Amino acid sequence: MKSAVILGSGRVGSAMVMDLSTYGGFEVTAVDWHAAALSRVAERCGARTVEADLADPGVVAKVVADHDVVLGALPSALGMQTLRAVLEAGKPYVDISRMEEDARELTGLAEDKGVIAVVDCGVAPGVANMMAGYAATQLDPCERIIIYGGGLPVERLWPYEFKAAFTPYDIIDEYVRPARMVEYGELVVREALSEPELVDFPAVGTLEAFNTDGLRTLLTSLSVPFMHEKTLRYPGHAQLIRALRETGMFSKAKIDVEGVEVSPLDMTAALLFPKWTYEEGEPDLIVLRVVAHGQRGGKPVTLRWHLHDVYDAATDTRSMSRTAAFPAAIMARTIVEGRFPLGPGVYAPEDPAPQPGFLDEMLDELERRGVHCVCTVLETK
Amino acid sequence: MKSAVILGSGRVGSAMVMDLSTYGGFEVTAVDWHAAALSRVAERCGARTVEADLADPGVVAKVVADHDVVLGALPSALGMQTLRAVLEAGKPYVDISRMEEDARELTGLAEDKGVIAVVDCGVAPGVANMMAGYAATQLDPCERIIIYGGGLPVERLWPYEFKAAFTPYDIIDEYVRPARMVEYGELVVREALSEPELVDFPAVGTLEAFNTDGLRTLLTSLSVPFMHEKTLRYPGHAQLIRALRETGMFSKAKIDVEGVEVSPLDMTAALLFPKWTYEEGEPDLIVLRVVAHGQRGGKPVTLRWHLHDVYDAATDTRSMSRTAAFPAAIMARTIVEGRFPLGPGVYAPEDPAPQPGFLDEMLDELERRGVHCVCTVLETK
Numbered sequence: 001m002k003s004a005v006i007l008g009s010g011r012v013g014s015a016m017v018m019d020l021s022t023y024g025g026f027e028v029t030a031v032d033w034h035a036a037a038l039s040r041v042a043e044r045c046g047a048r049t050v051e052a053d054l055a056d057p058g059v060v061a062k063v064v065a066d067h068d069v070v071l072g073a074l075p076s077a078l079g080m081q082t083l084r085a086v087l088e089a090g091k092p093y094v095d096i097s098r099m100e101e102d103a104r105e106l107t108g109l110a111e112d113k114g115v116i117a118v119v120d121c122g123v124a125p126g127v128a129n130m131m132a133g134y135a136a137t138q139l140d141p142c143e144r145i146i147i148y149g150g151g152l153p154v155e156r157l158w159p160y161e162f163k164a165a166f167t168p169y170d171i172i173d174e175y176v177r178p179a180r181m182v183e184y185g186e187l188v189v190r191e192a193l194s195e196p197e198l199v200d201f202p203a204v205g206t207l208e209a210f211n212t213d214g215l216r217t218l219l220t221s222l223s224v225p226f227m228h229e230k231t232l233r234y235p236g237h238a239q240l241i242r243a244l245r246e247t248g249m250f251s252k253a254k255i256d257v258e259g260v261e262v263s264p265l266d267m268t269a270a271l272l273f274p275k276w277t278y279e280e281g282e283p284d285l286i287v288l289r290v291v292a293h294g295q296r297g298g299k300p301v302t303l304r305w306h307l308h309d310v311y312d313a314a315t316d317t318r319s320m321s322r323t324a325a326f327p328a329a330i331m332a333r334t335i336v337e338g339r340f341p342l343g344p345g346v347y348a349p350e351d352p353a354p355q356p357g358f359l360d361e362m363l364d365e366l367e368r369r370g371v372h373c374v375c376t377v378l379e380t381k
Numbered sequence: 382m383k384s385a386v387i388l389g390s391g392r393v394g395s396a397m398v399m400d401l402s403t404y405g406g407f408e409v410t411a412v413d414w415h416a417a418a419l420s421r422v423a424e425r426c427g428a429r430t431v432e433a434d435l436a437d438p439g440v441v442a443k444v445v446a447d448h449d450v451v452l453g454a455l456p457s458a459l460g461m462q463t464l465r466a467v468l469e470a471g472k473p474y475v476d477i478s479r480m481e482e483d484a485r486e487l488t489g490l491a492e493d494k495g496v497i498a499v500v501d502c503g504v505a506p507g508v509a510n511m512m513a514g515y516a517a518t519q520l521d522p523c524e525r526i527i528i529y530g531g532g533l534p535v536e537r538l539w540p541y542e543f544k545a546a547f548t549p550y551d552i553i554d555e556y557v558r559p560a561r562m563v564e565y566g567e568l569v570v571r572e573a574l575s576e577p578e579l580v581d582f583p584a585v586g587t588l589e590a591f592n593t594d595g596l597r598t599l600l601t602s603l604s605v606p607f608m609h610e611k612t613l614r615y616p617g618h619a620q621l622i623r624a625l626r627e628t629g630m631f632s633k634a635k636i637d638v639e640g641v642e643v644s645p646l647d648m649t650a651a652l653l654f655p656k657w658t659y660e661e662g663e664p665d666l667i668v669l670r671v672v673a674h675g676q677r678g679g680k681p682v683t684l685r686w687h688l689h690d691v692y693d694a695a696t697d698t699r700s701m702s703r704t705a706a707f708p709a710a711i712m713a714r715t716i717v718e719g720r721f722p723l724g725p726g727v728y729a730p731e732d733p734a735p736q737p738g739f740l741d742e743m744l745d746e747l748e749r750r751g752v753h754c755v756c757t758v759l760e761t762k
Contacts, residue, residue, distance in 0.1 A: 159624035240624050243540035248652040257648050260641045267638050267648045271629040
């Protein structure tokens with residue numbers, strides 16, 4: 001039996017613990033500084049728990065020492081330092097922290113230590129990258145890739161029709177940070193929330209897609225001349241958010257308000273974020289659509305993946321947590337069982353995806369866990 | 382030659398000065414605490430000016446002492462105390478301050494002093510009340526009166542498509558204060574911004590009308606079983622304002638924001654109000670529509686007034702100022718010339734409106750000043 005340690009026991013970390021415990025073969029240890037989170041995973045999954053402050057890389061080095069594989073579900077600000085600590089400890093690592101830095105800079109360290117690390121290994125980034133990486137080699141040439149992704153509450157409450165499954169400050173950041181994309185082979189930057197379009201999704205209905213800065217590693221790892229990433233929300237959300245942004249409600253710089261200095265973003269957060277908080281047991285859903293256009297044998301081909309998942313009432317696990325945790329857990333298993341198709345290094349999910357059967361296995365494993373994905377091939381004969 | 386004194390030389394007060402100076406018969410004195418405002422009216426209209434603090438009723442009593450008629454264009458908070466001071470000084474008074482209090486409580490004082498005062502004497506409240514008062518007696522019975530009114534910028538800038546021609550705090554107050562209306566003869570209260578409807582206006586296009594608390598004196602002075610007042614904005618404004626209101630952005634109560642106590646409304650004001658400020662020389666427009674349904678000789682009749690005005694480039698006077706100032710100036714002239722049809726007292730504009738020719742004269746005088754109004758009578762023969 002192998003031994004896995006999960007860093008962070010929040011919503012995603014605890015879903016990783018659940019998954020590795022459920023599908024066997026692992027002795028699972030959960031680490032967090034928050035005792036309540038730990039007792040929850042201990043009770044639910046029978047996992048071993050360790051209370052520790054993972055903001056300290058020295059602590060990370062210690063808690064990973066006796067394990068065969070490490071999974072990371074920590075805040076993005078801790079992503080890079082934790083990756084380094086795990087690699088220095090010589091342990092394979094799968095991470096979903098969405099760190100700001102480019103993790104691939106540590107690939108030399110991973111090679112030195114002879115270990116494999118995969119970052120951004122959730123759904124988007126994550127499974128979406130695998131689909132993109134697969135399409136980029138399957139099509140010749142692959143001309144265009146568009147990734148649509150979004151996590152939404154099932155119950156649509158006016159005016160935002162939105163709840164935040166992860167820290168809402170990060171969501172506001174996605175609404176403010178300029179979106180990088182690729183057009184005609186060049187990096188292009190557009191305003192976040194720009195180029196809204198309505199897209200229909202089975203069982204969900206019409207959603208609105210708009211530019212966000214979500215391509216991350218794909219911007220440099222694939223040489224596809226057109227690549228876009230768009231976030232999905234219920235129609236109207238983006239318009240309202242743009243109005244708030246335009247009014248200055250997301251500005252971080254403090255302004256004088258009747259004699260006191262306040263950041264408008266902090267005020268907005270104080271008013272808005274309580275309204276964006278999921279109720280206990282409130283269902284959410286995830287939609288991911290990846291569309292790749294190109295040619296095969298000189299004929300136009302479109303590959304289209306449609307992944308859809310919903311809240312799991314049986315385990316009280318939100319779809320956003322399921323779809324972030326399961327790909328990481330599946331990847332960890334692949335690495336531990338020696339089936340990862342590449343040698344030591346730090347990888348994005350698109351890197352192994354072109355290898356035969358790799359994406360299929362990921363999608364099969366997700367299907368076993370109730371995360372459904374349909375791939376459609378549109379071909380001109 | 383008669384002598385008129387205008388209290389307040391802001392946008393409306395200075396338009397009153399301009400009007401009384403232009404149409405002859407008056408020696409005009411402008412009073413304000415703000416020297417720059419006074420020198421502007423002196424230069425433009427050749428009016429005499431007095432610098433004085435009109436927040437002090439004793440000062441008001443002094444400055445009105447030597448004049449035949451007084452016009453008030455002061456902030457609403459000063460409305461009632463100024464009315465009292467003017468009445469105690471025994472001077473006729475026309476006011477557009479939109480005071481919160483019911484001015485008619487001072488009618489006894491006006492009777493004692495033998496003077497006439499008319500309050501709410503702008504466009505809406507003001508001319509709209511005259512139309513309502515006229516309809517209430519012309520139709521038998523008058524079954525329903527709806528007042529639509531709004532002041533808007535000509536240039537529609539996303540996202541608000543709105544600028545504030547008077548203090549924006551008062552506009553937010555209109556968006557927050559519950560709207561009182563009359564249905565089946567009973568007072569009914571609904572949320573401000575409720576019951577939005579799209580209405581088409583010639584030369585302006587489609588506007589959105591929603592409930593606001595604008596019936597004021599009409600709620601008690603007319604016994605019409607259905608009375609509604611709705612504010613007009615470009616479509617979409619109300620939805621956005623509702624979202625801000627729902628998010629708590631208009632809340633006055635201070636909340637803790639990262640350790641400091643701030644009123645969300647003050648923060649919103651700091652961000653929003655600069656965007657709601659008219660540029661120098663920026664054109665605005667006014668739309669007023671009053672619709673009255675009822676019967677005449679047992680046949681259904683609808684009376685409909687449509688008043689439309691725009692910014693006057695020649696005098697750099699906004700429509701909002703013109704349409705507030707001109708009715709007051711016309712009314713002052715009527716009083717001074719002894720043509721006001723009722724005896725001493727404090728009146729709302731609907732009170733004299735049923736008298737023969739009274740409304741026609743007001744509309745004719747407005748027409749002379751370029752404020753156009755069309756009255757349509759729809760009759761079943």
